[in-house]
Amino acid sequence: MFYNNQSEEQRREYIKLLQTVGSLSNLFSDNEVPYLYYRAAENIFCRSLEAHNLSRGDITFDAMKDKVGIALKTFQHRNGRCVEKIAEFNHAINYFQNESPNKIMEIVSCLRNDRIDLALRITDADEMIYHLVTRKEGSFEIHEEQLKKIDLDTLRLNTTATTAKNIWFSDQYAEYKFSISKSTLYKRFITDNAVATFDVDILDNPFEFLLGEEAKNMYLSHESLEEQYEFVVLPLYSAQDGLVYPKSGLNQWNAKERSGKPRHEDEVYIPIPSWIHNRFEGFFPYDKVTDHREPCTLILPNGQRLSAKVCQGGGKGFMSNPNRELGNWILQTVLQLPPRTLVTKVLLDSIGIDSVVVTKLDDLVFRIDFAETGTYDEFEENNK
Numbered sequence: 001m002f003y004n005n006q007s008e009e010q011r012r013e014y015i016k017l018l019q020t021v022g023s024l025s026n027l028f029s030d031n032e033v034p035y036l037y038y039r040a041a042e043n044i045f046c047r048s049l050e051a052h053n054l055s056r057g058d059i060t061f062d063a064m065k066d067k068v069g070i071a072l073k074t075f076q077h078r079n080g081r082c083v084e085k086i087a088e089f090n091h092a093i094n095y096f097q098n099e100s101p102n103k104i105m106e107i108v109s110c111l112r113n114d115r116i117d118l119a120l121r122i123t124d125a126d127e128m129i130y131h132l133v134t135r136k137e138g139s140f141e142i143h144e145e146q147l148k149k150i151d152l153d154t155l156r157l158n159t160t161a162t163t164a165k166n167i168w169f170s171d172q173y174a175e176y177k178f179s180i181s182k183s184t185l186y187k188r189f190i191t192d193n194a195v196a197t198f199d200v201d202i203l204d205n206p207f208e209f210l211l212g213e214e215a216k217n218m219y220l221s222h223e224s225l226e227e228q229y230e231f232v233v234l235p236l237y238s239a240q241d242g243l244v245y246p247k248s249g250l251n252q253w254n255a256k257e258r259s260g261k262p263r264h265e266d267e268v269y270i271p272i273p274s275w276i277h278n279r280f281e282g283f284f285p286y287d288k289v290t291d292h293r294e295p296c297t298l299i300l301p302n303g304q305r306l307s308a309k310v311c312q313g314g315g316k317g318f319m320s321n322p323n324r325e326l327g328n329w330i331l332q333t334v335l336q337l338p339p340r341t342l343v344t345k346v347l348l349d350s351i352g353i354d355s356v357v358v359t360k361l362d363d364l365v366f367r368i369d370f371a372e373t374g375t376y377d378e379f380e381e382n383n384k
Helices: 008-023 038-048 090-096 101-123 206-211 249-254 274-279 323-334 345-351 375-383
Strands: 063-065 068-076 081-088 127-136 139-146 166-170 175-179 184-190 196-199 230-235 296-299 305-311 317-320 353-362 365-372
Touching: 008 038, 008 139, 008 196, 038 063, 038 068, 068 081, 068 101, 081 101, 090 101, 101 166, 101 175, 101 323, 139 184, 230 375, 249 323, 305 323, 317 323, 345 353, 353 375, 365 375
Parallel strands: 068 127, 296 365
Antiparallel strands: 063 068, 081 184, 127 139, 139 196, 166 175, 175 184, 230 353, 296 305, 305 317, 353 365
């Protein structure tokens, strides 16, 4: 599907990096099944196969390349019939509380499909796949399968397996489990036919290796991975009171007219709380003393590049130039709102996103990704 279409050189590097990380498994456990941390797997995939890393965006896809949205997963192979987490719906718990198993099955299936549709709009992907790295004793396997929306017309509740805690159901494509207490959806992955299999030799003493000369030149240098990039999280609402004001931010188009003319329907900016300029001074090309703002490039998840800059008094906003370009993408493409529809926090929460992650790739190059509800609150708590 995807893996076999990559160059031989890229596939070799991908396997080499996975083997290198797997060889260090004794840093974490003495299990004979090699260990692979999911964040490392994501970074290795994107570096080796030159894919766009979406893992900070909290959407269905972790990576993107050639208009293919890719959900990455790694887990122990076991019997080749593993049930693995594919989505969490913590902020939608009110939708299915106290409902019947059949109703919960329908609601969760619709929520899952809505999340997939959102990812497609954000990335402009044409195809969707799961790329899986399963771990066996002494080896890794690579599997791929199509990522499909849940077929609502063929939903079937498994009444025998369903309990008060877990709802089991299926459609014509796959079997699912929904944990009510965890608000988490799982899918059963059938991993019979690997697209690649390779050995992983676990080092007896990984500490000795890390302290040796070879480690200095090892593939997985910190500087080469996604974590090298600094990032901030910006709320799509006012951080002071949790509201989306009717005449600012995502509703800037509704502000006072200019020269007697209404503002453009896509005019928006993303709020920058003042503490971010203090805590992450120099992150944005903005001098808070002189109020100088340098134009920069903003890369959308679909690869589109926009001219952007810090705006508003005190640098309290981030917008494209012209600002209608970013607004059109957020309001029309992603949120799919009719023109001049007021954005509210309730609306954002119903979709499951209320903030964005802005990653600094270079002094004047940034990337933006949507983040799930609650991401900014956690970022503020850990950094302010």
